[in-house]
Amino acid sequence: xxxxxxxxxxxxxxxxxxxxxxxxxxxxxxxxxxxxxxxxxxxxxxxxxxxxxxxxxxxxxxxxxxxxxxxxxxxxxxxxxxxxxxxxxxxxxxxxxxxxxxxxxxxxxxxxxxxxxxxxxxxxxxxxxxxxxxxxxxxxxxxxxxxxxxxxxxxxxxxxxxxxxxxxxxxxxxxxxxxxxxxxxxxxxxxxxxxxxxxxxxxxxxxxxxxxxxxxxxxxxxxxxxxxxxxxxxxxxxxxxxxxxxxxxxxxxxxxxxxxxxxxxxxxxxxxxxxxxxxxxxxxxxxxxxxxxxxxxxxxxxxxxxxxxxxxxxxxxxxxxxxxxxxxxxxxxxxxxxxxxxxxxxxxxxxxxxxxxxxxxxxxxxxxxxxxxxxx
Numbered sequence: 623x624x625x626x627x628x629x630x631x632x633x634x635x636x637x638x639x640x641x642x643x644x645x646x647x648x649x650x651x652x653x654x655x656x657x658x659x660x661x662x663x664x665x666x667x668x669x670x671x672x673x674x675x676x677x678x679x680x681x682x683x684x685x686x687x688x689x690x691x692x693x694x695x696x697x698x699x700x701x702x703x704x705x706x707x708x709x710x711x712x713x714x715x716x717x718x719x720x721x722x723x724x725x726x727x728x729x730x731x732x733x734x735x736x737x738x739x740x741x742x743x744x745x746x747x748x749x750x751x752x753x754x755x756x757x758x759x760x761x762x763x764x765x766x767x768x769x770x771x772x773x774x775x776x777x778x779x780x781x782x783x784x785x786x787x788x789x790x791x792x793x794x795x796x797x798x799x800x801x802x803x804x805x806x807x808x809x810x811x812x813x814x815x816x817x818x819x820x821x822x823x824x825x826x827x828x829x830x831x832x833x834x835x836x837x838x839x840x841x842x843x844x845x846x847x848x849x850x851x852x853x854x855x856x857x858x859x860x861x862x863x864x865x866x867x868x869x870x871x872x873x874x875x876x877x878x879x880x881x882x883x884x885x886x887x888x889x890x891x892x893x894x895x896x897x898x899x900x901x902x903x904x905x906x907x908x909x910x911x912x913x914x915x916x917x918x919x920x921x922x923x924x925x926x927x928x929x930x931x932x933x934x935x936x937x938x939x940x941x942x943x944x945x946x947x948x949x950x951x952x953x954x955x956x957x958x959x960x961x962x963x964x965x966x967x968x969x970x971x972x973x974x975x976x977x978x979x980x981x982x983x984x985x986x987x988x989x990x991x992x993x994x995x996x997x998x
Contacts (some may be wrong), residue, residue: 625983626949630770630798630926630974632819632826636876637977640823641877647872654871665871666720672878673861679951680814681801681807682832688864689830689874693797694720696815697829699864703762703839709761711736712752714776716769716960721795725764727899734761738959741769743920745777752942753783762837767799771960772916772969773926774899775799782810785831791837801884802893802924818873823880823977824849831864839864883977892949892977899975899984903927906988912995916964928970933998936969939944939991943971944988946984 626634631848647668654665673684680687681915690696701711701724713721715738720733728734737755742748752763763785768775778794785792793813796805800814801821807814811834818828833839844856845866857863907929916928931939940952953969954961961969975984 623720624947624949625979625987627950627973627975627979627983627987628949629976629979630773630820630972631820631951633823633976635978636825637823637880637883639883640814640825640879643875644825644872648876649988651708651871652874653868656868657937661827668878669869669871672874675878675881676830676832678804679885680832682834685860686787686833686835687830688832689828689869689877690815691827691870692829693795693815693817694829695793696829697721697764697793698724699839699842700813702728702842704762704791704793704837705734706840708734710734710759712739712755712760712763712765714738714752714959715740715766715769715963716774716776717764717766717957718733718770718795719956719958721764721766722959732853735759739765740964741774741776743918748916749777749780749784753784753856754787756784756790760788760790762793764793766795766797768924768926769960770798770874770926770958771955771957771972772928773798773923773974774918775803775922775924778805778811779809782889786810798924798926801880802889802896804889807832812837813839818877818880821884822877823874823883824876827870828877830877833860835860841866843867860991867904871930887977890968894926895977896975896979897923899979899981900925900927900973902981902984903973903988906985907991910992910995912998913991916966916970925975927962927972927973928966930970931998934994935936936971938973939994942994943987943990948990 651665652661653670674689676687677684693739696718739752739755767778782792790810794811796816800816814832818824819826841856912932936952951972
């Protein structure tokens with residue numbers, strides 16, 4: 623039996639209602655906004671309903687919900703759009719490569735400048751670090767709401783308030799928090815980017831950008847939008863300005879169904895249950911002197927646990943666990959900044975439960991980790 627504890631990458635399995643929504647979309651829908659016939663109309667209605675549900679969930683107008691191929695796609699729309707005209711950006715030292723790489727590439731091209739704020743063990747320390755990096759020409763702060771390596775939460779509402787005071791755009795990477803804890807544009811976030819396939823339980827190949835509209839973004843791509851087709855310019859209104867080509871209608875349907883699943887289960891109940899599973903694993907690992915768990919008692923976390931076993935590469939640990947049917951992610955998790963901060967140059971093993979994870983499977987996993995330690 624395979625047990626998935628790599629849900630920070632993609633939740634698996636998917637809820638039955640998500641699978642059914644995708645099946646219905648494939649069976650009944652075609653291209654949205656491409657014609658006035660019944661198939662196109664059904665597709666457009668489904669797409670708009672998904673925008674309405676996502677907008678209500680995160681506090682955005684339906685027209686300000688932009689469907690993307692991933693959170694990385696959404697972040698690139700935001701980062702490269704805001705980089706028009708140059709300026710200074712601030713990111714954290716826990717960022718995923720979906721933030722670091724576009725920012726680094728733009729800086730290497732001489733188009734922007736950027737600074738890195740250190741995330742501390744307590745929120746006051748982190749907030750002061752962000753404050754110290756702000757300059758007169760700072761255009762945007764781009765930061766993850768929680769590390770995808772350790773799950774450490776950043777004080778995003780306080781960081782957003784700091785941005786609001788200075789008229790700086792706050793761009794949030796919500797991939798590890800959306801669907802786990804309440805995130806809302808009213809938190810002070812101007813642009814929220816997130817994955818559809820993680821805590822929102824949609825299918826892979828889905829993401830969203832949600833904006834309050836205060837910082838307009840020029841399009842990263844141009845093409846067919848189904849609107850203003852007689853104009854050579856991309857439409858300048860949302861969502862058409864940032865969406866072109868045939869949209870992933872089945873993917874949007876999966877996000878809408880996933881949001882419904884999260885609301886039915888209750889985010890707080892999901893958070894408490896998954897946190898309890900993390901606590902159970904940490905308790906078992908604490909009795910193993912060979913294991914290091916990368917958490918601080920002074921910080922808050924989403925349900926993610928990173929650990930390592932002394933003397934064994936993380937990939938080897940994950941491979942041994944996979945041989946026993948447990949799926950965990952090993953290595954750098956596409957977040958080298960975070961591992962540099964942790965001092966884990968060889969990476970860690972990451973445990974991330976979901977709504978479908980069971981305590982007995984966590985106990986079996988802990989027993990397998992203990993066996994690996996004893997063999998050392």
